[in-house]
Amino acid sequence: MVLNSKDAPDVMEYNKGNATAGLLSRQGLLDDMTSEVTKRGWDKMLSPNIQVTSKYDDRGVMGGDKWFGVPNYAEYLQVYFNKDLFEKHDVKVPETFADFTAAMDAFVRKGVTPLTNSGAEYMAHQFVYQLALDKADRPWVEGFQRYTTKANLTDPAWTHGATTFADWVKKGYVAKNSVGLKAEDAGVAFMSGKFPMMFSGSWWFGRVNETAKFDWDTFVWPEAKMTPGSGGNLWVVPKGSKNKKLAYDFIDITMKKHIQNTLGNAGGIPVAADPAAITDPKAKKLIQNFNTLAQNNALAFYPDWPVPAFYDKWVSETQRLMNGKGTPAEILGEVQKAYDAGLPK
Structure with missing residues (x-):
């Protein structure tokens, strides 16, 4: 206006x-x-x-x-990690994706939620997207983001992303009660030392550097072919x-x-x-x-970009996924409808 x-x-x-x-x-x-x-x-x-x-x-x-x-x-997404918490709980800093899940399992066994998260904003659906990217390729990204081919948001890559994230919630890798949290809540919780890891944007880097009172570092999502x-x-x-x-x-x-x-x-x-x-x-x-x-042409943009009003749809449907209010197939089906409705005519 x-x-x-x-x-x-x-x-x-x-x-x-x-x-x-x-x-x-x-x-x-x-x-x-x-x-x-x-x-x-x-x-x-x-x-x-x-x-x-x-x-x-x-x-x-x-x-x-x-x-x-x-x-x-x-900008890009990366994993910020609290080195002090890794050392305190004797958890190895991951180098591979298998190491990553093993580290999260180790923290859960010790009663520690590994990843901070915000279900009410972008962090949660960016997990879904990254996990889908792990099974995708460049033409898949171009089709979804730039309409070079018809995007199928219920294909194996998207299904893997949604199913795996729902499983991570069940396993306690992210807290189920983070469904209503904003990104600011999640970032502050990490910077105050409550969580071992945060998967989010480079836009946090300067603030983490200024605010965190613990020893910290970063790594790119393990074995990522592409990342947001x-x-x-x-x-x-x-x-x-x-x-x-x-x-x-x-x-x-x-x-x-x-x-x-x-x-x-x-x-x-x-x-x-x-x-x-x-x-x-x-x-x-x-x-x-x-x-x-x-x-390496590995920047995959962001999941809410392709069509207008897509961000709000991702937030609401990922919240449903975290709450177990729909199967991955049902959630992705709703996202597909919003995507198709927003495509330029």
């Missing part, structure tokens, strides 16, 4: 994906910034994997030919911007090398930093892990 009024801002940070920036581009509410991107060289700074969420076609589907936004950072991640939120310029040159000048500042270097050392994932300028060891590892995923 604001973008379609005389009060549109000159520049705005906005979420990326078909359901958000893509929808606005389709509605004609964002400036096509293709000429500015090429003139200022931002296209040379962003890897192809990151460019996907910046460019949209006439249907508002990401991966198109027109630039409607530019990210100055990137992408370029970060986009700088977009509304069609109604009254100072477009200043808006583009502002975006350009955030892409400067010294700004990017500062971002990297502060716990973000810069898109155009000098690797040698990143001095913090944990930040260096964070960025290196992202770069490896990006180079």
